[in-house]
Amino acid sequence: MVNRTIEDDTLLRVEGLKTYFFQRNAVLKAVDGVSFTVAQGEAVGLVGESGSGKTMTCLSLMRLVPQPGARIVEGEIWFKNENLLDLTEHEMRAYRGHRMAIIMQDPQTSLNPVYTVGEQVAEPVRLHLKERGQQAMARVLDSLRSVRIPRPELRLGQYPHQFSGGMRQRVVAAMGLTTEPELLIADEPTTSLDVTIQAQFLRLIRELQQESGTSVIWVTHDLGIVAQMCDRVNVMYAGRIVESGRVRQIYKEPQHPYTRALLDSVPLMGARREKLYQIEGQPPDLRSIPEGCPFWPRCPDAMDKCKEQYPPRTSLGGEDFVHCWLTEEGR
Amino acid sequence: MADQLLEVEGLAKHFRGGGNWLTSGGDVIRAVDGVSFSVEEGETFALVGESGCGKTTVAKMILLLERPSGGTISFQGTDVSRFRGSGLREYKRLVQAVFQDPYSSLNPRMQVLDIIGEPLRVHQRMHGRNLRMRVGELLENVGLNPVTASFFPHQFSGGQRQRIAIARALALRPRLIVLDEPVSGLDVSIRAQILNLLVDLQRDLGLSYLLISHDLAIVEHMSHRVGVMYVGKMMELATRDEFYGNTLHPYSNALLASVPNPDPDIPMGEAIGGEVASPINPPTGCRFHTRCPIYMETSMCRDVEPDWREILSEHLTACHKVEPALV
Amino acid sequence: MADTSMQIAAPASPWVVRVRSGLSVARRVPKIPTAVLLVLMIFAIFGQWIAPHSPVAVDMANSFAPPVWHEEGTASNLLGTDKLGRDIFSRLIRGARVSLSLSLFVIALGGGVGVAVGLISGYAGGKLDAVLQRGIEVILAMPTILVALVFVFAVGRSFESVILILSPFLAARFARIVRGETLSVRERDFVAIAKVIGTPTWMILLRHILPNVFNTIIVLATLEVGHLILLESSLSFLGVGVPPPQPAWGLMVADGREFLTSAYWITLFPGLCILAAVLSLNLFGDWLRDTLDPRRRQL
Numbered sequence: 001m002v003n004r005t006i007e008d009d010t011l012l013r014v015e016g017l018k019t020y021f022f023q024r025n026a027v028l029k030a031v032d033g034v035s036f037t038v039a040q041g042e043a044v045g046l047v048g049e050s051g052s053g054k055t056m057t058c059l060s061l062m063r064l065v066p067q068p069g070a071r072i073v074e075g076e077i078w079f080k081n082e083n084l085l086d087l088t089e090h091e092m093r094a095y096r097g098h099r100m101a102i103i104m105q106d107p108q109t110s111l112n113p114v115y116t117v118g119e120q121v122a123e124p125v126r127l128h129l130k131e132r133g134q135q136a137m138a139r140v141l142d143s144l145r146s147v148r149i150p151r152p153e154l155r156l157g158q159y160p161h162q163f164s165g166g167m168r169q170r171v172v173a174a175m176g177l178t179t180e181p182e183l184l185i186a187d188e189p190t191t192s193l194d195v196t197i198q199a200q201f202l203r204l205i206r207e208l209q210q211e212s213g214t215s216v217i218w219v220t221h222d223l224g225i226v227a228q229m230c231d232r233v234n235v236m237y238a239g240r241i242v243e244s245g246r247v248r249q250i251y252k253e254p255q256h257p258y259t260r261a262l263l264d265s266v267p268l269m270g271a272r273r274e275k276l277y278q279i280e281g282q283p284p285d286l287r288s289i290p291e292g293c294p295f296w297p298r299c300p301d302a303m304d305k306c307k308e309q310y311p312p313r314t315s316l317g318g319e320d321f322v323h324c325w326l327t328e329e330g331r
Numbered sequence: 332m333a334d335q336l337l338e339v340e341g342l343a344k345h346f347r348g349g350g351n352w353l354t355s356g357g358d359v360i361r362a363v364d365g366v367s368f369s370v371e372e373g374e375t376f377a378l379v380g381e382s383g384c385g386k387t388t389v390a391k392m393i394l395l396l397e398r399p400s401g402g403t404i405s406f407q408g409t410d411v412s413r414f415r416g417s418g419l420r421e422y423k424r425l426v427q428a429v430f431q432d433p434y435s436s437l438n439p440r441m442q443v444l445d446i447i448g449e450p451l452r453v454h455q456r457m458h459g460r461n462l463r464m465r466v467g468e469l470l471e472n473v474g475l476n477p478v479t480a481s482f483f484p485h486q487f488s489g490g491q492r493q494r495i496a497i498a499r500a501l502a503l504r505p506r507l508i509v510l511d512e513p514v515s516g517l518d519v520s521i522r523a524q525i526l527n528l529l530v531d532l533q534r535d536l537g538l539s540y541l542l543i544s545h546d547l548a549i550v551e552h553m554s555h556r557v558g559v560m561y562v563g564k565m566m567e568l569a570t571r572d573e574f575y576g577n578t579l580h581p582y583s584n585a586l587l588a589s590v591p592n593p594d595p596d597i598p599m600g601e602a603i604g605g606e607v608a609s610p611i612n613p614p615t616g617c618r619f620h621t622r623c624p625i626y627m628e629t630s631m632c633r634d635v636e637p638d639w640r641e642i643l644s645e646h647l648t649a650c651h652k653v654e655p656a657l658v
Numbered sequence: 659m660a661d662t663s664m665q666i667a668a669p670a671s672p673w674v675v676r677v678r679s680g681l682s683v684a685r686r687v688p689k690i691p692t693a694v695l696l697v698l699m700i701f702a703i704f705g706q707w708i709a710p711h712s713p714v715a716v717d718m719a720n721s722f723a724p725p726v727w728h729e730e731g732t733a734s735n736l737l738g739t740d741k742l743g744r745d746i747f748s749r750l751i752r753g754a755r756v757s758l759s760l761s762l763f764v765i766a767l768g769g770g771v772g773v774a775v776g777l778i779s780g781y782a783g784g785k786l787d788a789v790l791q792r793g794i795e796v797i798l799a800m801p802t803i804l805v806a807l808v809f810v811f812a813v814g815r816s817f818e819s820v821i822l823i824l825s826p827f828l829a830a831r832f833a834r835i836v837r838g839e840t841l842s843v844r845e846r847d848f849v850a851i852a853k854v855i856g857t858p859t860w861m862i863l864l865r866h867i868l869p870n871v872f873n874t875i876i877v878l879a880t881l882e883v884g885h886l887i888l889l890e891s892s893l894s895f896l897g898v899g900v901p902p903p904q905p906a907w908g909l910m911v912a913d914g915r916e917f918l919t920s921a922y923w924i925t926l927f928p929g930l931c932i933l934a935a936v937l938s939l940n941l942f943g944d945w946l947r948d949t950l951d952p953r954r955r956q957l
Contacts, residue, residue, distance in 0.1 A: 049518040164606050194381035195545060196622075199589035199602035221519050224548075224591030228599050248595045265523035266593055267552035270575070275530070276523035276552070282488045283518050298520075394854045423856035436847035440869035446848075449865075450855045499851070 010078075011182055011215050012038040012061070017075035019053075019060045021286075028286040030056040030070065032239035037319060038183065043209065043216040045226035045247070047262075048236035049283045054219045057236070058185045061217075062102060063092050079183070098128035101176030103169070105188040110172050111160040117144075118156035121175050128179050143178040147171070148204060166197035173205065180212060187219040202229060223266055227251060232319070235259045238284035238294035240310075245320035255322040257299045293325070301326055336507055336539050337370040337393065337426075341402035344388050358611045362388045364563035365402065367639070370507060375533065375540040377554035379547060379586065381607050384560040386543045390509050393541065394428050406507075424454050427500035431512035433492035437484040443470070443495055444480040450502045469498040473528060490521035497528065501536070511543045526553065547590050551575055556645075559583045562608045562618045565639065569646040579648045582619045617651065625652055688945050691938035698935055701754035709748035710734070713905045717743035722921045738923040740913055746923060749905035750931055756906045757935070760820060761886040765879050768825035772832025773875055777863050779833065780840025790833070797830040803892060810898035817900055824889060828882060835878055839871040846870075873950035880943035884936035891932055907932050 015035050021028035031053045038044045046054040059065050060072050063084060077084040079099070084092065101124075104110045111120060121140045125131050131139060144152035147170040160168055169189055176184060186205065190198040206229060209216055218229055226233050226247065233250055235243045235258065243256040254260040264277030281298040284290075290297055296306040303325060311325045346360040363385040370376040378386040391397040393404055395411070404411040406422055414422050427450075430436045437446055447466045451457040457465060467477030473494040484492060493513065500508050513529065514522040526549065532538060544550050550557060551571060558568040559582065567580040578584050588600025605622035608614050614621050620632040630651060637649040701708065711734075721743040724731045731738065737746040779790040802824075809823045843849065844867065852862050891908025893899035895915075900906040907928040914924030 049520055166606065194607055195547070195589045196381060196585055196603055197607070199591070199599060200604065202591065202599070203602050222591065223519070223593040227593045227595045228591040251593070251595050262519060263593065265520060267526070267546075267548040268594070269548045269551055269587075269590060269592060270597075273552065276527055278523045278527050279520040280524075282490065283520060394850075396850055396853060420856055423854065426854070428851060428854045430847045430851065432847060436851055438846075438848040438866055438870070440872075441865070445865075449852065449857060453855055453857050453861070496851075503855075 009039045010037050011040045011042075011080065013076075013078040014057075014061070015076040015078070017057065017060055017077065018073045019056050019065055019070055020073050021070045023069070026287055029239050029289065030286060031060060034075075034236075034239070034241050036234050036241060036244060038215050038217060040182070040215055041209070041213045042232065043218060043230045045218045045220065045230035045233040046236060047220060047223065047226055047233055049221060051238070051283050051286055052236040053239040054236050055187055056239075058102065058187055058217065058219055061185065062096055062100060063089075064096070094128070097124045097176075097181075098179045099181050100183040100185065101179070101181040102185040102187060103172050103176050103189040105191055108165075108168070108192070111168060113160055116157050116159055117163065117171050120160075121171065121178060124175060124179050139178060143174040144171070146177065146208065147174045149174070164197075166193055166201060169193060169201055170204070173201075173208075177208060177212070177214075181214060183215045183217065184209075185217045185219070188221070190225070191220075191222075205229070223263065235262070238289050239286070240294070240323065242295065242324070243322045245316060245322075249320065255316065255327050256295075256324050257301050257326070258295050261298075261300070293323070334372045335369045336372050336407060337541070338405040339369065339389070339393070339402070340367050340405070342366045342389060342392060342399055342404065343401035344385070344392060344397060345400045361563045361610050361613055363392070363399075364610075364613075366560065366563075366565045367402075368558050368565065368568055370539050370541050372506075373533070373537050373539055374555040375542055375553050377542040377544060377550040377557045378560060379544060379550055379557060380560035381545060381586075383562065383607055383610055385563040385610065386560050387511060389560075390428070390511050390541065390543050394426065394509055395423075420454065424450075424503045425506045426509070427503065427505040427507070428509040428511065429493070429496050429500050429513050432516045433489050433496055434484075434516075436496050437492055439484050441483070442480065443482050443484070446484070446495060447480075447499045447502055450499060454503055465502070466498075469502055470495075472501060472532070473498045474524075488521075489517050490524055493517060493521075493525050494528070497525075497532070501532065504536075505538070507539045507541065509541045509543070512545070513542075514549065515544070515546065522549075529553070547587060559586065562613050563610050564618050564649065565647075566619065566650075567646075567648040569643075569648075573643065573646045577643075577646070579642055579646065579653045580619075580650050581623050581625050581652070585622075585624070617649070686945075686949075688941050691941040691945075694934050694938040695942060698754050698758065698938075701751045702758045703755075705751045705755050709745075709751045710736075711745035711748040713744060713749040713752040714903045715744060719743065722917070724921070725923050737927050738921070740910070740921075740924045741917065744905075746910075746927055749910060750907070750927055753905040753907045753910060753928065753931070756817075756900055756904055757887050757890060757908075757932075758883075760817065760890055760900065760906075761883045763821045764824045764828055764886055765882060767821065768828030769832050769875070769879055769882070771825070772829035773836050773868075773871075775829065776833040776836025777840055777867060777871070780837035781844055781859075781863060781867060787837075791837070794830045794833050797826055798834070800827075802827050802889065803896070806893055807896065807898050810893075815898060815901045817904070820890065820893060820899055824886065828886070831882070832875070832878060835874060836871055839874050840867055843867050843870045873947075877943050877947040877950065880939055880946055884939035884943075887932060887935055887939075 017031055017034045018029070019031035021030055034053070034057055036044070046057060048054045056065065061077055065072060072085060075085065079095065084095065118140055121143060122136050125136045125139050140156065141152050144155065149155055149167060149170055163171060190201055193201060202225065205216065208214070218226060220226060230247050233245065233247050234241045235256065237258050243250065243254070243259045250259060251263065254263055261277055261279045265279055267273065267276060279298055284294050292307045292309055293311055296302040299306065305325050311323045311328055313321045313323055314328045315321050342363055343365055344363040346362055366389060368376065378389060380386045388397060392399045406426070411422060444463065444466050447469055448462050451462055451465060463480065466480050470477045470480060475491060475494050487495065510529070514525050517525060529540070530553065533540060542550065542553055554571050556568070556570050557574040559566045559580065561582050567574070567583045574583065578587060585603040589602055591599055603622050603624055608618060608621055616631065616633045616635050617623070617637050620626045623632065626632045632651055637651045639647060639649045641647045642653055717739070720739055721741050723735045723739040725738040726733055726736050735745050735747065737750070739745055775790055779787045806823045810819055813819045849862060849866055852866055890899055890906060891911060894906050894908030895912040897912070899908055902909060910928035911925050914921065917924055
């Protein structure tokens, strides 16, 4: 296992990642055996509802799981040729904010209100690139310019409250991107933005991605964003990836009943669905995940087998796979 | 044309920002600035717009949570501000609301029985067995088990809480329900449940909805007519098919183009630049001119406020660039 | 709509949950502070049967008797006697009643008024709120002890006058905090919905706002009992508290101050009682706050 070499264009390979929350009398399996890859320059979506483990997966990648309480109990996270879980905390710091960056959901809280925007964008430059003074300032200006913030010389000295929500999120993006990271994790970065501002931000990230060749992991529950922004998508349910594939493939021919249900349940502009497909029941409660396939209580096609055993990984060619007894049996 | 249930005419709300009654002063926030529309019997009218466009303030004025600074709201032909005593009670019976956040809209200290029973107690002095029966019936109407009447809100998930909020809104057999972003606080897989429930209830009970939303896909799915607001003004108003098929106002176009479509083969349209303008000192002339893709320097867009005109039958817009059809 | 029937998220019926969480809460009660408070309450209620001597019985022949562990100490006066030969232990036990009942009266009177003012002020807002707030600020700006001194000199020294003078100060503190809480609860959607429904204002205050600020009130009350015991002690020490010969702890500390070097026990034990009561109440209040706050509560 240790000496596994990975294909040249793979940037990140996650293998059997498990992150659990340990509570007084329960273990919450927030991430329960997640495996996926991200190629260089690729945009990969992690889609799921609340409690599906998508955010916890990302925090695990950064090794930033909430302490105390949560722990990565198993798995490997290969970044190029290094298993991030083998690194010391000190070595990990060289990755965080330098080779991997994260944009969080709420631009309100990801910026510190008492420092100017310039100071905050300069932070990773100082920390990771060891640049100071004029040189650092030039880089900060560059990155503010790159996220299309108008009049960056002026905005540099302003505080976060003087920025609108959309502009703040751009500042956060600038902070993440100044060090030219190889992997950008975008954790629902647009949920608090207005539609037109979201469109601007999505466009911006796509342009930056094309310019720099950064890989992006999009964490979202918005199927529209995934369709527009991602090359591949991993559908998560109850801490596991139930289906993984190329976006076009999955949207046209979803294999897993959950993926299919999800796609059929959202109103689609122009499609005029008479009635939306309705997934019964509630999103999984991590405290009581059912035996077998966690989706079976809500699955229209559930069989007896589904209640007993979690379905194995059925390869659909290439990196694509699905965990469902229907496909496994129908092969 | 169907019967008008609610008519809003030139509605305005100006807040005074900053100061209080001692220090008075501060800027005037023109949250809503002359908005007109109507909601007809049995239809869903959707108000769409981005944050700060004033759509929630319109809803609050209709719900009598804010007092209008100008304009009128008429319900079944009567000016709402004239309602007193029993008329007012009747209005409060016929108009109900469901809000966005199902965590904030249920009192955490009350049992479901008391939450749904509150309107019945207040209006019909219902109590005891009758109350329990009616609440059980309402819970069944929204797809919940009547035994849950003795539960507290924290024992339910977000979707179930929203069902409870809907049951409470239905309790008095209202005519109009104001739905303020009814599903945006919910998980994707739960949204369809709630939207379907709302559609079924409308069909079965002949309800009218005023739907406040920023999600154009949900609006297309739910509504019969659509109004688009921007910085306190109505920009366009049309039937659903007209709005989505023959969009006239450049802002509506921009909104539609901004929606990331859950179909990888339909790319997103051209996004517009700029920020949503502020209702404090809003732009002169057409409020959208600062971001408008078809605005031209020489035009009157900057100086003259466009008229609210009917361009096609039942299709109104406020834009200098749109010419009325020569019909 | 049968197809929308759904399973219920709750793991068990509500009373089971309540009993279960009740047990786990009981297990985490801070043990020492609770024990101290229980003992004090028993003293306050059953003091007259527990105390070995009358707290006011003067026995000049036996004055300044030291506690039992001194050579001259006797088991009859466990903690010694004061200058009039009164048994310290008995006085401490009976003093618990005076100190605690005084606090309770003040909490009931001042707290009640304060909660009402806070609710109305926070909910009404506008000019009424501004006026009430200025009033509260005036009260809070007054030096409690000084005002109490003047008041008691004017009206005379009695249990009732101490209650009367401490209540407004307490009311002001309650009003301030309850108002703050009310301001935030008022903005919750269920209050807006209640207005939409047409629920009368008094019902909104009593059924929606009050239950949601109740935790705060309970916690504040516990913390204030400690504060009041201290205040009463200070007043008694200054000679305007509960009139002698009633045994109040602060009064006992004051009585012993001339004899600190020769008979430390007269001052030490009531002092320790005050310390233990106040500390226990504060710890208990902290625990209560954490337990009642759903955000801090661990299920």
